[in-house]
Amino acid sequence: RWLPPPTVPSCCVLGLLAVTFLQQEKPSRVHILILSSWRSGSSFTGQLFSQHPNVFYLMEPAWHVWTTMHQNTAHSLHMAVRDLVRSVFHCDMSVFDAYMSRGRKKSDLFQWETSRALCSPPACDAFQHSDIITKSHCKTVCSKYPFSTVEQACRLYSHVVLKEVRFFDLKVLYPLLSDPSLNFRIIHLVRDPRAVFLSREKAAPELVRDSDIVVGPKNNQGEMGPYNVMQEICKSHIQIYTEGSQALPSSLKGRYMLVRYEDIVKDPLEKAAELYKFAELGFLQKLQRWVYNITHGKGLGAEAFDTSSRNAVSVSQAWRKSLPFHKIQKLQQVCKDAMELLGYRLLASQEEQKNMTLDLLLSQHPPTRQKPELRTEKSPTALAS
Ligand SMILES: *[C@@H]1O[C@H](CO)[C@@H](O)[C@H](O)[C@H]1NC(C)=O
Numbered sequence: 001r002w003l004p005p006p007t008v009p010s011c012c013v014l015g016l017l018a019v020t021f022l023q024q025e026k027p028s029r030v031h032i033l034i035l036s037s038w039r040s041g042s043s044f045t046g047q048l049f050s051q052h053p054n055v056f057y058l059m060e061p062a063w064h065v066w067t068t069m070h071q072n073t074a075h076s077l078h079m080a081v082r083d084l085v086r087s088v089f090h091c092d093m094s095v096f097d098a099y100m101s102r103g104r105k106k107s108d109l110f111q112w113e114t115s116r117a118l119c120s121p122p123a124c125d126a127f128q129h130s131d132i133i134t135k136s137h138c139k140t141v142c143s144k145y146p147f148s149t150v151e152q153a154c155r156l157y158s159h160v161v162l163k164e165v166r167f168f169d170l171k172v173l174y175p176l177l178s179d180p181s182l183n184f185r186i187i188h189l190v191r192d193p194r195a196v197f198l199s200r201e202k203a204a205p206e207l208v209r210d211s212d213i214v215v216g217p218k219n220n221q222g223e224m225g226p227y228n229v230m231q232e233i234c235k236s237h238i239q240i241y242t243e244g245s246q247a248l249p250s251s252l253k254g255r256y257m258l259v260r261y262e263d264i265v266k267d268p269l270e271k272a273a274e275l276y277k278f279a280e281l282g283f284l285q286k287l288q289r290w291v292y293n294i295t296h297g298k299g300l301g302a303e304a305f306d307t308s309s310r311n312a313v314s315v316s317q318a319w320r321k322s323l324p325f326h327k328i329q330k331l332q333q334v335c336k337d338a339m340e341l342l343g344y345r346l347l348a349s350q351e352e353q354k355n356m357t358l359d360l361l362l363s364q365h366p367p368t369r370q371k372p373e374l375r376t377e378k379s380p381t382a383l384a385s
Pocket residue numbers: 132286287289290293298299300
């Protein structure tokens with residue numbers, strides 16, 4: 001242990017100690033971005049992190065950016081989205097001044113009730129940090145707390161995890177990757193574009209405004225509208241995956257991880273373990289039981305993953321039964337490159353589409369995941385400060 005020389009006045013010793021403490025502690029907070037797209041299983045993946053007692057989680061904070069400035073393009077909003085994400089990683093919630101009213105409450109934050117951290121102290125006194133809390137329970141008892149509790153809560157945790165669907169280019173995030181005050185990692189979550197397409201068709205009305213921003217209102221119209229949006233989304237997956245797996249400097253390579261939703265569905269416990277490991281979080285027994293429960297149809301699942309594991313696999317293939325082949329063909333035309341890169345087999349005929357023994361999930365080339373550099377500090381603990 002380092003001891004101060006006896007001649008240094010105690011005021012300064014404390015100051016020095018504080019500086020040393022801050023220098024050691026600051027980078028040890030881990031910052032994770034779940035980078036995904038609409039209807040791609042990111043709510044479930046977000047919940048894996050949100051329910052962990054060491055994690056402060058927010059779902060799509062940049063919703064506020066897009067909603068406030070909806071007459072812009074995704075490209076022109078990139079920097080505002082990036083800067084909001086950076087501020088939230090630093091637990092600086094004053095960034096929302098630009099997008100929300102002064103008199104805002106915690107419950108004005110988009111999807112606040114999906115954050116377990118905003119459903120437990122100091123953001124709500126009805127639950128404990130270690131509780132598994134569903135959003136409906138949270139919403140009924142935790143809504144009337146001031147907005148300032150968001151920032152207070154954030155500062156308590158060793159991990160800040162954000163889920164976003166509003167990035168289309170990894171380059172926008174380079175300043176965060178190289179920022180020494182952040183320990184920043186990206187989980188890039190993708191899903192078979194054909195399943196995404198069907199899910200988007202079902203949710204079409206609630207996606208209109210976002211899609212207008214993605215491709216422009218003109219290109220979001222007519223029969224080609226949905227394909228134009230998917231083309232943009234597929235293009236962004238290629239860009240992000242190529243940058244993340246190949247273009248990053250070697251010192252940053254371990255900070256990117258690609259995950260396919262179908263792989264999570266196939267083996268939720270195994271994939272959850274990998275995700276937690278990447279994030280340097282322990283897979284607590286209680287969470288293992290919870291993941292098992294929600295993926296095997298036992299309780300609490302209705303909101304995230306409400307089918308049994310075996311059912312979930314067939315649910316994730318449901319598009320093969322209900323999406324007409326001519327739509328599949330059209331979609332494959334605009335998403336072919338992304339599907340080949342991410343390991344989704346293209347269908348050549350309606351016979352192949354209906355032949356359920358034909359596995360459409362291929363292994364990927366090249367291998368997508370490097371191990372994160374192991375850091376030497378002790379593993380982060382909950383409520384460190
Ligand atoms: C898992 O399900 C069992 C049986 O329904 C229940 O008793 C238990 O509390 C659940 N555990 C978790 C962590 O969800």
